[in-house]
Amino acid sequence: MLAYIFRRLLLIIPTLLGILIINFVIIQAAPGGPVEQMIAKLEGFEGATSRIAGGGAEVSVAGSNYRGAQGLDPALIKEIEKMYGFDKSAPERLWIMINNYARLDFGDSFFRDAKVIDLIIEKMPVSISLGLWSTLIMYLVSIPLGIAKATRHGSHFDVWTSSAIIVGYAIPAFLFAILLIVVFAGGSYLDWFPLRGLTSNNFDELSTTGKILDYFWHLVLPVTALVIGNFATMTLLTKNSFLDEINKQYVVTAKAKGLSPNRVLYGHVFRNAMLLVIAGFPSAFIGIFFTGSLLIEVIFSLDGLGLMSFEAAINRDYPVVFGTLFIFTLLGLVVKLIGDLTYTLVDPRIDFDSREH
Template sequence: MLAYIVRRLLLIIPTLFGILLINFLIIQAAPGGPVEQMIANLEGFEGSATSRVSGGGGEVASGGNYRGAQGLDPDIIKEIEKMYGFDKPAHERFWLMIKGYLQFDFGDSFFRDAKVTDLILEKMPVSISLGLWTTLITYLISIPLGIRKAIRHGSAFDIWTSSLIIVGYAIPGFLLAILLIVVFAGGSYLDWFPLRGLTSNNFDQMSTWEQIGDYFWHLVLPIFAMVVGSFATLTMLTKNCFLDEIGKQYVTTARAKGLSESRVLYGHVFRNAMLLIIAGFPSALISIFFTGSLLIEVIFSLDGLGLLGFEAAINRDYPVMFGTLFIFTLLGLVVKLIGDITYTLVDPRIDFDSREG
């Protein structure tokens, strides 16, 4: 097991390198880089810098090179390129970026006047709050519900709970979030919950218990909007895994030995049925952390990592884009490894060394 973990950790290095390289090459072909945006701003254009800059008689190339500008001094253009590091060839910029990442130095944001590391640390609590509580609540409800549905398969309970979770799955999270704001956050009806932010303005003046209550009070609506659509997949996966295991021969044998239904279910079936569910945990957690919460962050004015990465992509803030990509990828690979290790905790019969052999 130790050898397997070491190999997986070593494999993270080329995987990270490959992902960063592919995305770097894609970015080089994308129009509207920071140099073009700065030139457009200096020439007084308010629109997107991805289009041709025609006011000075020149145009912006998609590869990041500005081809002539009659209204802008070429020396100024060179200074802008130097300021953003575009005075160096692409391969040199990539290697400088990799050298910095080896020391977890992601550089400075082009437009926020702050270090990328500081920005990520600043936004991390919001994403951790949304991802952690959403994942925890989803698993605490979906797994027992899926087990119950498997035990009572075909009953009225199974049918109406399936109907409810499918309806919840069909409602987009952002649409439900808007509905919750309209109904419960002072939109048109009730004013029970705060509309924006993770804490109140006077949070620092509250006592410890008041701070805890205020924190969870702000989380109620966004977490509810994210959780409702998350039940269906995990609940049905749990149910189907248990149904598949319940029909196997070893369950019949255990019942024939006189074991109670609870002992058969949780002593034998549970360990085998949970393997597939555990396998999907890392991807579900990372998805909720960094992608599933984007629209929720926007709607509830929660300034987290999802919103940070989205704004960086729109503004072509390359240091923030690649810094968040590096962090997201690294966390995803590490969590995936943790999921594999958890396999052995649930079922010690699994041997990764013999599987690879």
């Protein structure tokens, strides 16, 4: 097992490097980079003085450096390119980025005047809150519901719950979020929950119990919106896994020996059926953590990693784009390895070394 883990960890390096290179090449072909955006901003402030973000140098747009319809002074453009590192060729910039990332140095944001790692740490609580609680609640609902559907396959309960699941799966999470706001956040009916933020303005003045209650009070609506749109797949996976195991010969043999239905279900079927479900927990958490909360963050005014990454891509804030890409990809690869190792925890009979031999 240790040899398998070591090989998988070594494979992370070329995989991560390949992803960075592919995305770097794609970014080079995207129009409207940071240099072009800064030039457009300067050309839009005729007769004013603008400070170049992160450069610490004032540039007088009225006067010799500004030429109106003729554009900016070429020397000023060269200075902007140097400030953003675009005075070097693309291979040089790629090599510098890889060397810096190898030292876990992700640089500074072009437009936020802060280090990339500090921005990620600042936005992490929102994304962790949404991803963690959504995933836990999704599993707590999906697994019992999937087992109940499998043991009552074909009944009215199975039909009606399947209909509700399909409806929940078909409607996007952001539409549920809007519906929840209209109904429960002072939209048109009730005003039970806050509309924005992760905590209240007086959060620091509350007691420990008050802080915990305030935190979960703000999470009720966004987490509910995420859970409703994402628990269908896990429920059906659980149901189908149990149905597949229930129809196998060893279950018939266990019943023939006189074991009770619960003993057969939870003593024999459960471990085999839950293999795929439990082992997929790390990937499910990462999926909701990084890809499922952008619109939810926007709707509920939650400033998390999803919103930051989206704004960075729109503004061509390359240090934030590549820094978050590196960290998220590395975390995703490690979580994938953890997911594989979880198989051995659920079923000790699985041996990766024997499989390879």
